[in-house]
Amino acid sequence: MDHVKLVGKPSVVQDAGDVWIVQLPRFGPEGIHFHTYGQLTPYFKGLGEGKLLGTRCANSRCPVARGNGELWLPPRADCPDCHQPMQWAEAPQEGYIFAYTFVERGGSGLEIECPYYQIDVKIEGVCTILKSYLLDRRPIRIGDRVRARFRTGAEATHTCLDLCWELEEN
DSSP: OOBOOOOOOOEEEEEEEEEEEEESSSGGGGOOOEEEGGGHHHHHHHHHHHHHHHHHEEOOTTTTTTTTBBSSSOOOOOOOOOOOOOOEEOSSSSEEEEEEEEESOOOTTOBSSSSEEEEEOOOBBBEEEEEEESBBBBBOTTTEEEEEOOOOOGGGGGGGGGGGEEEEEE
8 A cells, every 4th residue: 555655754852851952953053943842842753653642721710621622633621611620631542534635745845755645633522623644545535434544752852743544454
C-alpha cells in the first residue's frame, strides 16, 4: 500500500522541566527555529508515547463548562470561557473524516511528501475538529472511519507530524 512518507528530520528537544524547547531544523543550520510548547508540552510528549491528549475545563464556576467541560483537541492551556487552567485527559483514537483536501504541491518547509490528504477528523466526545493528515493515499470520502497512528520513540519528530490517521478497514 502506498503511504505518505516523512521527509523532514526529527527536531531536537531540550527538556526544561515541565516544558520542551524544540529546535526545528527547517531551513538548514542557519535557519534553526527555537520554539517552546509551553503549557501544551504534555500534548506533544503524549504523541511520542502513542497517546492522544486533550484538555477540558473542570472549573465549577465556569459559565459554560460548569465543572464538566468538553474535551478540546488541539488542547488549550486555559478555558476560553473562564480563562482558568484546563485539565488533561486522554481522547479516543478513532473518528471519521469530516472534511478533506488533496494536497498535490506543498509549500516551503513541508515535511511530508506530496501528494497527501489533509483531513479534518471528528472524534466522538471532542467538541473541536482536529486537522491532521491521512497516511493512506487511496481515494476517500467524507464519513470514512479513521484511527490514529503515531510516530514514537526514535521515529518521533516531536511535532504535530507525530500524529497521522489511517483508514479503518470495513
